[in-house]
Amino acid sequence: xxxxxxxxxxxxxxxxxxxxxxxxxxxxxxxxxxxxxxxxxxxxxxxxxxxxxxxxxxxxxxxxxxxxxxxxxxxxxxxxxxxxxxxxxxxxxxxxxxxxxxxxxxxxxxxxxxxxxxxxxxxxxxxxxxxxxxxxxxxxxxxxxxxxxxxxxxxxxxxxxxxxxxxxxxxxxxxxxxxxxxxxxxx
Amino acid sequence: xxxxxxxxxxxxxxxxxxxxxxxxxxxxxxxxxxxxxxxxxxxxxxxxxxxxxxxxxxxxxxxxxxxxxxxxxxxxxxxxxxxxxxxxxxxxxxxxxxxxxxxxxxxxxxxxxxxxxxxxxxxxxxxxxxxxxxxxxxxxxxxxxxxxxxxxxxxxxxxxxxxxxxxxxxxxxxxxxxxxxxxxxxxxxxxxx
Numbered sequence: 001x002x003x004x005x006x007x008x009x010x011x012x013x014x015x016x017x018x019x020x021x022x023x024x025x026x027x028x029x030x031x032x033x034x035x036x037x038x039x040x041x042x043x044x045x046x047x048x049x050x051x052x053x054x055x056x057x058x059x060x061x062x063x064x065x066x067x068x069x070x071x072x073x074x075x076x077x078x079x080x081x082x083x084x085x086x087x088x089x090x091x092x093x094x095x096x097x098x099x100x101x102x103x104x105x106x107x108x109x110x111x112x113x114x115x116x117x118x119x120x121x122x123x124x125x126x127x128x129x130x131x132x133x134x135x136x137x138x139x140x141x142x143x144x145x146x147x148x149x150x151x152x153x154x155x156x157x158x159x160x161x162x163x164x165x166x167x168x169x170x171x172x173x174x175x176x177x178x179x180x181x182x183x184x185x186x187x
Numbered sequence: 188x189x190x191x192x193x194x195x196x197x198x199x200x201x202x203x204x205x206x207x208x209x210x211x212x213x214x215x216x217x218x219x220x221x222x223x224x225x226x227x228x229x230x231x232x233x234x235x236x237x238x239x240x241x242x243x244x245x246x247x248x249x250x251x252x253x254x255x256x257x258x259x260x261x262x263x264x265x266x267x268x269x270x271x272x273x274x275x276x277x278x279x280x281x282x283x284x285x286x287x288x289x290x291x292x293x294x295x296x297x298x299x300x301x302x303x304x305x306x307x308x309x310x311x312x313x314x315x316x317x318x319x320x321x322x323x324x325x326x327x328x329x330x331x332x333x334x335x336x337x338x339x340x341x342x343x344x345x346x347x348x349x350x351x352x353x354x355x356x357x358x359x360x361x362x363x364x365x366x367x368x369x370x371x372x373x374x375x376x377x378x379x380x
Contacts, residue, residue: 036267036268036270036271037352038352038353038355038358038359039352041224041225041358041359042225042358044225045224045225045226045227110265111229111230111264111265112224112227112229112264112265113227113228114227115225115226115227115228118225118226118227119226121228
């Protein structure tokens with residue numbers, strides 16, 4: 001029988017990434033326009049450490065997903081909504097890799113290698129090239145605007161299904177929910 | 188036997204110290220550095236500098252060097268950093284445009300390795316420094332040059348480079364190793380035997 005909810009590991013990875021990614025949106029937008037200061041250097045480092053962490057979590061997530069099929073969407077959902085959900089999730093999977101990778105590449109091109117948590121030096125993905133670095137900065141920026149838009153859509157859809165349609169979509173990803181919260185178990 | 192050996196030794200000594208280096212070829216030389224920001228090594232360089240040296244590998248203790256770096260020619264890795272590092276809290280190039288190193292003594296360490304002691308002046312502060320370097324002859328004839336390479340172990344806080352909030356060495360490390368590669372041509376064409 002197909003499970004009704006995600007595994008605990010999938011939930012942990014999902015929510016860990018959700019917190020990191022939301023924090024990164026805010027931090028990224030805030031720090032980019034700061035004048036140069038020790039504070040700015042610190043924030044940039046934290047941003048990069050978190051970004052590499054997202055990348056690793058993304059890898060873990062895909063690896064886990066290969067062995068663990070997600071629970072089906074509620075059968076009550078119209079076909080077009082299910083298609084849209086799959087497309088949105090596909091896009092999110094692409095973006096959890098593309099966003100940090102574009103940042104890493106940008107960092108390499110601008111001549112600032114990434115040293116994860118200040119201790120683990122990561123290899124440069126591409127050689128030093130100022131012009132390419134500036135281009136990648138724009139790529140990283142706009143890619144993340146798209147990412148933010150898709151994440152917002154993802155969250156709004158989850159909220160709509162849980163509280164307007166009451167079809168239990170969100171409960172599949174919530175560890176705190178008891179099985180009675182799932183529509184199948186409601187009286 | 189002794190009578191024969193002495194002139195032989197003298198000849199050997201003379202031909203060895205027939206190579207003396209003088210003019211530093213700036214366009215072939217370079218001065219670079221690596222600053223560490225939050226543990227991240229960031230490469231930089233100085234575009235303009237002048238150097239004079241006299242060095243005879245056979246008599247290193249007679250060697251002398253003077254290097255003057257135009258601090259405004261710094262490339263610290265990004266435009267933001269370049270604007271910042273010439274400002275008052277860092278190099279303060281308006282008041283102190285140049286960094287100067289003047290040697291006081293040179294010592295051979297063996298195996299073409301040497302050590303120069305000297306005084307470094309940056310931002311009006313003078314500190315004694317010891318700099319190990321290597322020497323390697325390159326090319327031949329009139330194109331013969333001597334290549335001097337080494338790393339000067341600069342500690343930025345000793346010279347007040349990065350004051351105020353920037354004095355925090357957990358963000359920008361105190362050690363900023365300055366790598367140099369000076370290529371010098373021969374001072375004079377000494378007669379060869």
